[in-house]
Amino acid sequence: MSALISQLKDLLGPHGYLEGADAEAKAQSGWSHLGTPPIVLRPASTEEVSKVLTLCHEAGQPIVAWGGLTGLVESANVGHGELALSLERMHAIEEVDEIAGTATVQAGAILQTVQEDIEKHHLILPLDLGARGSATIGGNIATNAGGNRVIRYGMMRDMVLGLEVVLADGTVLSSLGKMIKDNAGYDLKQLFIGSEGTLGVVTRAVLRLRRKPDSQDTAFIAVDEFSKLPKLLDHMDRKLAGTLSAFECLWNDFYRLLTTEPATHTPPLAQDQPYYVLIEAMGAQQEQDTSRFEAALEEAFEKELIVDAVLAKNQSERDKMWAIRDDVGQVAQNWPIFTFDVSLPVKDMEAYVSETKARLTETYPDHTAMIFGHLGDGNLHVIVGVGDDSVQARRGVEACVYEPLRSRGGSVSAEHGVGLEKRPYLLVTRTPEEIATMRAIKKALDPKGILNPGKIFEAQPLKSAAE
Amino acid sequence: MSALISQLKDLLGPHGYLEGADAEAKAQSGWSHLGTPPIVLRPASTEEVSKVLTLCHEAGQPIVAWGGLTGLVESANVGHGELALSLERMHAIEEVDEIAGTATVQAGAILQTVQEDIEKHHLILPLDLGARGSATIGGNIATNAGGNRVIRYGMMRDMVLGLEVVLADGTVLSSLGKMIKDNAGYDLKQLFIGSEGTLGVVTRAVLRLRRKPDSQDTAFIAVDEFSKLPKLLDHMDRKLAGTLSAFECLWNDFYRLLTTEPATHTPPLAQDQPYYVLIEAMGAQQEQDTSRFEAALEEAFEKELIVDAVLAKNQSERDKMWAIRDDVGQVAQNWPIFTFDVSLPVKDMEAYVSETKARLTETYPDHTAMIFGHLGDGNLHVIVGVGDDSVQARRGVEACVYEPLRSRGGSVSAEHGVGLEKRPYLLVTRTPEEIATMRAIKKALDPKGILNPGKIFEAQPLKSAAE
Numbered sequence: 001m002s003a004l005i006s007q008l009k010d011l012l013g014p015h016g017y018l019e020g021a022d023a024e025a026k027a028q029s030g031w032s033h034l035g036t037p038p039i040v041l042r043p044a045s046t047e048e049v050s051k052v053l054t055l056c057h058e059a060g061q062p063i064v065a066w067g068g069l070t071g072l073v074e075s076a077n078v079g080h081g082e083l084a085l086s087l088e089r090m091h092a093i094e095e096v097d098e099i100a101g102t103a104t105v106q107a108g109a110i111l112q113t114v115q116e117d118i119e120k121h122h123l124i125l126p127l128d129l130g131a132r133g134s135a136t137i138g139g140n141i142a143t144n145a146g147g148n149r150v151i152r153y154g155m156m157r158d159m160v161l162g163l164e165v166v167l168a169d170g171t172v173l174s175s176l177g178k179m180i181k182d183n184a185g186y187d188l189k190q191l192f193i194g195s196e197g198t199l200g201v202v203t204r205a206v207l208r209l210r211r212k213p214d215s216q217d218t219a220f221i222a223v224d225e226f227s228k229l230p231k232l233l234d235h236m237d238r239k240l241a242g243t244l245s246a247f248e249c250l251w252n253d254f255y256r257l258l259t260t261e262p263a264t265h266t267p268p269l270a271q272d273q274p275y276y277v278l279i280e281a282m283g284a285q286q287e288q289d290t291s292r293f294e295a296a297l298e299e300a301f302e303k304e305l306i307v308d309a310v311l312a313k314n315q316s317e318r319d320k321m322w323a324i325r326d327d328v329g330q331v332a333q334n335w336p337i338f339t340f341d342v343s344l345p346v347k348d349m350e351a352y353v354s355e356t357k358a359r360l361t362e363t364y365p366d367h368t369a370m371i372f373g374h375l376g377d378g379n380l381h382v383i384v385g386v387g388d389d390s391v392q393a394r395r396g397v398e399a400c401v402y403e404p405l406r407s408r409g410g411s412v413s414a415e416h417g418v419g420l421e422k423r424p425y426l427l428v429t430r431t432p433e434e435i436a437t438m439r440a441i442k443k444a445l446d447p448k449g450i451l452n453p454g455k456i457f458e459a460q461p462l463k464s465a466a467e
Numbered sequence: 468m469s470a471l472i473s474q475l476k477d478l479l480g481p482h483g484y485l486e487g488a489d490a491e492a493k494a495q496s497g498w499s500h501l502g503t504p505p506i507v508l509r510p511a512s513t514e515e516v517s518k519v520l521t522l523c524h525e526a527g528q529p530i531v532a533w534g535g536l537t538g539l540v541e542s543a544n545v546g547h548g549e550l551a552l553s554l555e556r557m558h559a560i561e562e563v564d565e566i567a568g569t570a571t572v573q574a575g576a577i578l579q580t581v582q583e584d585i586e587k588h589h590l591i592l593p594l595d596l597g598a599r600g601s602a603t604i605g606g607n608i609a610t611n612a613g614g615n616r617v618i619r620y621g622m623m624r625d626m627v628l629g630l631e632v633v634l635a636d637g638t639v640l641s642s643l644g645k646m647i648k649d650n651a652g653y654d655l656k657q658l659f660i661g662s663e664g665t666l667g668v669v670t671r672a673v674l675r676l677r678r679k680p681d682s683q684d685t686a687f688i689a690v691d692e693f694s695k696l697p698k699l700l701d702h703m704d705r706k707l708a709g710t711l712s713a714f715e716c717l718w719n720d721f722y723r724l725l726t727t728e729p730a731t732h733t734p735p736l737a738q739d740q741p742y743y744v745l746i747e748a749m750g751a752q753q754e755q756d757t758s759r760f761e762a763a764l765e766e767a768f769e770k771e772l773i774v775d776a777v778l779a780k781n782q783s784e785r786d787k788m789w790a791i792r793d794d795v796g797q798v799a800q801n802w803p804i805f806t807f808d809v810s811l812p813v814k815d816m817e818a819y820v821s822e823t824k825a826r827l828t829e830t831y832p833d834h835t836a837m838i839f840g841h842l843g844d845g846n847l848h849v850i851v852g853v854g855d856d857s858v859q860a861r862r863g864v865e866a867c868v869y870e871p872l873r874s875r876g877g878s879v880s881a882e883h884g885v886g887l888e889k890r891p892y893l894l895v896t897r898t899p900e901e902i903a904t905m906r907a908i909k910k911a912l913d914p915k916g917i918l919n920p921g922k923i924f925e926a927q928p929l930k931s932a933a934e
Contacts, residue, residue: 099697099814100845144650152709155648158625171900179810179845181622181881183611183661184889184896185923186905190657194650211705230566238678241751242619242709284708288759292752343646347566378567378646414648422651429651433638437912438653444911445904456652 001081004059005039008083011051015089017041026086027078029069035078040066044089046164046172046203052085053201053450054170062453065197067139068110070131072339075143075196075419075455082453087138090203096121100178101209102161107138107202114207123209126153130326138202144194146415148325151376152245152282153210155415156193162206163189167199168446176206191441196417197452199445213243213282217293218312220321222273223305226350229275232305233376236279239296243289244376246280248325251353251371254383257333258324265324268310277375278325325372334368334385338394340401343378344410352404353380359400360384367397379414402428418456426457468548471526472506475550478518482556483509493553494545496536502545507533511556513631513639513670519552520668520917521637529920532664534606535577537598539806542610542663542886542922549920554605557670563588568676569628569645574605574669581674590676593620597793605669611661613882615792618843619712619749620677622882623660629673630656634666635913643673658908663884664919666912680710680749684760685779687788689740690772693817696742699772700843703746706763710756711843713747715792718820718838724800725791732791735777744842745792792839801835801852805861807868810845811877819871820847826867827851834864846881869895885923893924 009017018026018040027034041063043049056063062082069076078084087108095104098121105114111125112132118125127140129147139145141163145156153159162176175189192200223229229249237244250258255276259267269276283289293311300306312318331337344352353371360367364386373380384397402412402425412418412425426435435457442449453459476484485493485507494501508530510516523530529549536543545551554575562571565588572581578592579599585592594607596614606612608630612623620626629643642656659667690696696716704711717725722743726734736743750756760778767773779785798804811819820838827834831853840847851864869879869892879885879892893902902924909916920926 097812097814100812102812144654146648146650150647154621154625157654158621167904171904173900173904174898175901177876177878177896178812179878179881180617181613181810181841181844181846182878182896183613183882183884184878184880185885185893185902186662186666186908187611187624187657187660188901188904188908190654191908193654195653199653211701213708214705215708234678238681239751241680241682241749241756282708284706285759288755289708292755343648345564345567345569345645347564374648377648379648409644411644411646411649411651413651414646415650417650418652426652429644429649431641433640434642434655435652437634437638437640437655440911441653441655441658441908444907 001038001061004055004061007055008039008041008052011055012041012043012048016043016048027084034069034076035082037078037082037084040084040086042086042089046166049085049166049201049203050170050172053166053168056083056450057169057448060448060450062450064452065142065201067107067136067142068131068134070135070139071143071419072416073413073419073421075417075452077420079454085201087136087203093117096123097178098123102178103207103209104176104204105137105207106204107136109137111135111137111140118209119212122212124212125159125207126210127156127159130328137205137207141193141202141205142195142197143417144415146374146377146379148248148374149245150374151247157190159208160189160193160205161208163192163202164204165192165200165202168448168451173200176204178206180208194417196419196455198442198455199451201451213284215283215286215289216280216318217290218278218280218318218321219297220268220310221277221279221306222269222308223275223277224273224307226275228305229277229375230346232277232300235300235303235305236296239299240281240293243281243283245282246278247374247376248278249373249375250276250278250325253368254370254372257330257370258327262333263327263330265320265327268321269308273307278321331370331383336387336389337383337385338397340382340384341414341416342380342382342401342405342410342412343414344405344408346375346378348408349380352408352410355404356382356401359404360397363396363400377414398425405429420455423457468505468528471522471528474522475506475508475519478522479508479510479515483511483515485509494551499541501536501543502549504545504549504551507551507553509553509556513633516552516633516668516670517637517639520633520635523550523917524636524915527915527917529917531919532609532668534574534603534609535598535601537602537606538610538886539883540880540886540888542884542919544887546921552668554603554670560584564645565590567645570674570676571643571671572604572674573671574603576604578602578604578607585676586679589679591679592626592674593677594623594626597795604672604674608660608669608672609662609664610884613841613844613846615715615841616712617841618714624657626675627656627660627672628675630659630669631671632659632667632669635915635918640667643671645673647675661884663886663922665909665922666918668918680751682750682753682756683747683785684757685745685747685785685788686764687735687777688744688746688773689736689775690742690744691740691774693742695772696744696842697813699744699767702767702770702772703763706766707748707760710748710750712749713745714841714843715745716840716842717743717745717792720835721837721839724797724837725794729800730794730797732787732794735788735791736775740774745788798837798850801837803854803856804850804852805864807849807851808881808883809847809849809868809872809877809879810881811872811875813842813845815875816847819875819877822871823849823868826871827864830863830867844881865892872896887922890924
């Protein structure tokens, strides 16, 4: 490997890599340690990425692309003998086209930086998530990031119009079109979105922007029965016609955790209801939209869909409401914890949560289970603490959370991806035929298996695989 | 082939196929003759589709899947020695889940039938297009259909949550999840959407539905300068916050054609402006929404973005406005004609149209060019008549329409697909590397090349291809 590393160093120059303690430090992300790569390569252009991959491909050298390292499923982990490829030097926002409503950005650009730059043009990139300050656009694309506004604007996949990707053998696939519609052959970019860097390395993208809304209405709501949640969503979505942008649900335990000391937030509503919802709409005229929003909530009261509600009267109150929802870090009070991100049909959600809790109670009577999620997307986050973070405990808790998904057609990953962490459970959601097809695609695009090997599915097919 | 055909007939039974004159009649679609398949297979279940493909795969027998045969790019044409596979007997609407907002349907279901069934649930499938009465859901998926509401709801791709597909070798890939979010491995369904039946045969789908809007506002508008069109779109989209559902532009020649005898429509506005726009918004409360819509138009007048406007006061007036836009068949007055469907960045559109017209005028001084399109999507339809439908004339006109796309990063197909018709021009929009990657995917999923061979790209790689 050392000859290859010398070649790569020569290629990229002194700013083009990190070694030793610098590489070590880089591999220490906020949440976890990603391994000990012998070198972290830092190419400054698509051409350099292409040359790096050409050399690695020739040598059969495995390599893992890195964005902001904010992933939650061990998808950026670097195994023994693998190199890391950081896109951090490719962070330019190359163009914002106000007429087309697009931004052309390099993969290493930080989400928040891009968001802020775009807002100056009275446009928005609707993707938003807690890790906005470190997550990169390339990582958002590689993981098909979700977040709080999926209900209105979709996931990252829905915001990518054009994509430039470097394939395993160094081939540059450049398709940086700005059009919403382009049916000229296979839509190849879809393959790279959400495939966690296993099929190619994203270097640039054309993002679809939206007009910046001029009004915003936010409310915290208490609901007394699960069955009313989808009805409330249906009601609000109809009444707010096209402007509903968030419908975030918090189960009682989680709401109490976030609004009780040591957490610093005052509860906006009494803590005695089983469900809380943070609802937001983004529209055009503040006054008209607020009265529409209030009327919709009024009607929800009359229909007995909601028990209580408080509306944000200004930006500061709105910020406080979102600060509650975003203070997910409070779950660390129950450390050690296991974090899950599942999706399933909304009508099955109540039974799913009951079954999961019953399974947990049976094995871990003293467990904590914090549940919240993007109900409109069918997405629940479940955070479980059982006072033990051994592999055995993890497997036990995973069984409780994942098994009840099987019969309900649910997914073990709504938005976080699979990485290494969820790999053992991929068959809960995918059939052997689907996994065999994924392998066939992987083999077609990365025949030597050098790109992020072993993520999503094992690098070598299992003997029992359907392939 | 006759032994295989006997096997297939035995497999599907007497209702399971058409031969001779019946097959011949079936191959005569409204627009064109699709070939003379020796047999049209009509399986009644996914299992039968799987068995058909298994037999064809073993025999290396090429086969072309058929939906409603409303395509415009020769993508359902059946070449010599190829069989046809009609999904027409698989037309059930299996389930509408009101809580999840999904419909599970078989591929052969007619779009309009599905639309009407879903509306009974106070939901909509937002896809809408002129061929709704014969186009099928499977065909809509295989071609990633667009239509009039893409600006708000996206293309067919955005409405597919789950998909069941039969691969070339008979493998059934079944992934009929109902979730908006599912990042558990590669999103395989994206491969089959828009790949024109070359990678698999769609048998069932879970479609994403939306709430049925309770209000509708529609206006016909005249605009005096191209540069005002994107400004008007921006203005209306902001003011109508999330409810703008159509922004259809008609160039003067086309508007005059549609509102002058022998066409039966009365012009809603004088015929003296260069551009006309049909704008529609779909919202929640008719009265409020109408005043918002009127106020937005009022403001557009004040900003001098529009010259004249007429609002539909009731459903009958609305229907009349749409009847104008939908009466595309009037272009047959200029028969023979060539039909194009291009997309490009909006800011380049005026220059593109000028250049295309100049090129046409140079070679065909007496040509007609009717232009209309979905401006918000960057999509133009261009219909050219030069009094000659020879291959030579076609190639000449194609050069005039496609060449100016090259330097502007445009696409030769916004929504119609490639089929055979646009195959010679794929390199205008796609790089050799992209086409080589498409071939690699095709080879991985259909190694014998039996599914709709030769569509999108040549069945055998050209010697000059980058592969």
